[in-house]
Amino acid sequence: xxxxxxxxxxxxxxxxxxxxxxxxxxxxxxxxxxxxxxxxxxxxxxxxxxxxxxxxxxxxxxxxxxxxxxxxxxxxxxxxxxxxxxxxxxxxxxxxxxxxxxxxxxxxxxxxxxxxxxxxxxxx
Amino acid sequence: xxxxxxxxxxxxxxxxxxxxxxxxxxxxxxxxxxxxxxxxxxxxxxxxxxxxxxxxxxxxxxxxxxxxxxxxxxxxxxxxxxxxxxxxxxxxxxxxxxxxxxxxxxxxx
Numbered sequence: 001x002x003x004x005x006x007x008x009x010x011x012x013x014x015x016x017x018x019x020x021x022x023x024x025x026x027x028x029x030x031x032x033x034x035x036x037x038x039x040x041x042x043x044x045x046x047x048x049x050x051x052x053x054x055x056x057x058x059x060x061x062x063x064x065x066x067x068x069x070x071x072x073x074x075x076x077x078x079x080x081x082x083x084x085x086x087x088x089x090x091x092x093x094x095x096x097x098x099x100x101x102x103x104x105x106x107x108x109x110x111x112x113x114x115x116x117x118x119x120x121x122x123x124x
Numbered sequence: 125x126x127x128x129x130x131x132x133x134x135x136x137x138x139x140x141x142x143x144x145x146x147x148x149x150x151x152x153x154x155x156x157x158x159x160x161x162x163x164x165x166x167x168x169x170x171x172x173x174x175x176x177x178x179x180x181x182x183x184x185x186x187x188x189x190x191x192x193x194x195x196x197x198x199x200x201x202x203x204x205x206x207x208x209x210x211x212x213x214x215x216x217x218x219x220x221x222x223x224x225x226x227x228x229x230x231x232x233x
Contacts (some may be wrong), residue, residue, distance in 0.1 A: 054147045058154065065158040071212055072165045075205045079173055083204060087177060087196040091203050099204050103211035 078102035170201040 082098035083091075091099075142150075178193035179186065186194075 054151075057147075057151055061151065061154045061158060065161060067212065067216075068158065068162045069165070071205065071209050072162070072169060074212075075201070075208045076169050076173065078208060079201060079204050083200060087174075087193055087200050089196065091200055096203075096207060099207045100211060103208045104215075107211070107215050 074103055074106055077106065166202075166205070170198050173201055174198060 078099045081102050082095050085095075174194045174197035177197050178190050
């Protein structure tokens with residue numbers, strides 16, 4: 001499936017792009033990146049092993065789906081926190097740092113919570 | 125909530141294991157469903173965020189400035205998504221014991 005066909009190579013119609021924008025470096029085109037441990041979509045075409053491999057592939061796909069869900073959720077959250085200004089032609093470095101920090105700190109909190117809860121379940 | 129998997133065709137996989145093509149078909153359908161869910165979520169979230177940002181006082185129609193705002197807002201939201209996705213990718217790479225740097229790995233075509 002080609003992502004670029006859904007989102008195009010740049011901003012959707014109507015906005016004037018600054019002359020200096022480079023189409024190949026267009027960060028507003030949808031770059032769907034995923035985790036290194038999960039194979040590319042074409043890997044499912046190879047000859048299958050047994051049921052175990054199939055189950056593993058299904059599980060992997062479910063993991064990808066869950067990951068996407070979380071990224072979407074966190075994107076919304078960090079948008080609220082960081083992208084408070086009126087939308088401009090490009091994201092500022094302040095905003096970019098804010099979003100990065102937002103996501104990193106959220107994941108830190110997530111780890112702490114997981115550890116904390118694990119301890120509580122152990123204790124009980 | 126994740127889209128239901130009801131659209132998956134039922135093939136005889138439950139018993140002694142389906143054919144290779146059955147398995148491939150199921151995996152492809154799973155991938156398609158995942159992709160659809162992603163797009164749906166992006167549409168929903170960016171519509172909501174950009175409506176909030178760009179149309180503070182809904183009138184009888186969308187002003188040109190509001191339309192322009194929505195277009196830019198969408199770009200900014202996708203950029204935000206990309207940044208968050210990269211952070212996730214790096215974090216997972218790091219935590220899976222990979223000694224690698226910040227690259228989030230594979231990009232889908």
